[in-house]
Amino acid sequence: xAAVNNPVTIQPDTEKGTDSRPKDTLDPGYLVIxxxxxxxxxxxxxxxxxxxxxxxxxxAERHMLEVHNKGKSVLTRETLERAEFYxxxxxxxxxxxxxxxxxx
Amino acid sequence: MILLKAEGDRYQFGMSLAEKTVLLVxxxxxxxxxxxYYKLSKTPGSEEEDNQAxxxxxxxxxxxxxxxxxxxxxxxxxRFQQGQNQLRVTFTRDEIEWLLQVLNDIRVGSWIRxxxxxxxxxxxxxxxxxxxxxxxxxxxxAHFECMFLEAVDGHVT
Numbered sequence: 001x002a003a004v005n006n007p008v009t010i011q012p013d014t015e016k017g018t019d020s021r022p023k024d025t026l027d028p029g030y031l032v033i034x035x036x037x038x039x040x041x042x043x044x045x046x047x048x049x050x051x052x053x054x055x056x057x058x059x060a061e062r063h064m065l066e067v068h069n070k071g072k073s074v075l076t077r078e079t080l081e082r083a084e085f086y087x088x089x090x091x092x093x094x095x096x097x098x099x100x101x102x103x104x
Numbered sequence: 105m106i107l108l109k110a111e112g113d114r115y116q117f118g119m120s121l122a123e124k125t126v127l128l129v130x131x132x133x134x135x136x137x138x139x140x141y142y143k144l145s146k147t148p149g150s151e152e153e154d155n156q157a158x159x160x161x162x163x164x165x166x167x168x169x170x171x172x173x174x175x176x177x178x179x180x181x182x183r184f185q186q187g188q189n190q191l192r193v194t195f196t197r198d199e200i201e202w203l204l205q206v207l208n209d210i211r212v213g214s215w216i217r218x219x220x221x222x223x224x225x226x227x228x229x230x231x232x233x234x235x236x237x238x239x240x241x242x243x244x245x246a247h248f249e250c251m252f253l254e255a256v257d258g259h260v261t
Binding site for chain 2 (some may be wrong): 037038039040041043044046047050051057084087088091092093094096098099100101
């Protein structure tokens with residue numbers, strides 16, 4: 001069983017009170033999740049993770065195996081905009097990816 | 105189809121006329137996945153419908169762009185060169201990414217038309233000609249995907 005990877009947290013690069021965007025946009029509280037399906041090839045999923053996130057093969061394979069064995073993998077934790085960006089990129093490659101609000 | 109050589113971000117492949125024909129027919133099928141297949145979130149919410157509409161609009165635009173790119177790429181003059189025993193075709197790394205996206209769309213779209221069977225449990229039951237065609241397209245798309253992945257990643261077994 002692949003080890004669960006700790007999600008990466010990227011703090012928005014803004015100063016307090018100077019950004020007028022909605023709070024949700026700045027909050028790195030959105031999880032990008034990839035869901036298992038029986039059609040996408042394992043090597044293809046690994047490749048897509050490497051391309052979209054720039055991960056080394058080992059990390060990409062770890063997440064691919066987590067998707068395969070556990071049904072899903074949390075790939076990263078991001079702001080709303082970045083999460084949307086990653087979900088779009090993963091879906092362009094035909095993967096089942098969604099973004100979910102991290103309630104924890 | 106085999107990788108003949110890789111230099112920098114350029115990959116030269118050799119393929120037969122039959123493989124070229126099959127590849128072009130497959131690529132011409134793009135796009136095949138229904139836009140409604142993609143969901144931005146699995147959590148129902150008040151903004152769900154607006155977000156879903158925006159997602160489908162963005163995906164539709166992206167597909168149109170990719171369709172144009174791949175059509176120009178594959179039907180460009182001198183794209184396929186006649187070698188001694190086979191055709192030769194060269195793609196850049198970016199072009200292979202486009203082809204992978206298109207081929208995987210065809211694979212997933214065929215799988216959806218088959219009723220989303222669990223392919224890991226064996227070959228799905230196919231009773232109609234359409235089912236058999238969808239299954240063939242799904243497997244052929246996977247074949248070309250593996251060829252391209254082996255070229256750029258070198259670890260397909």
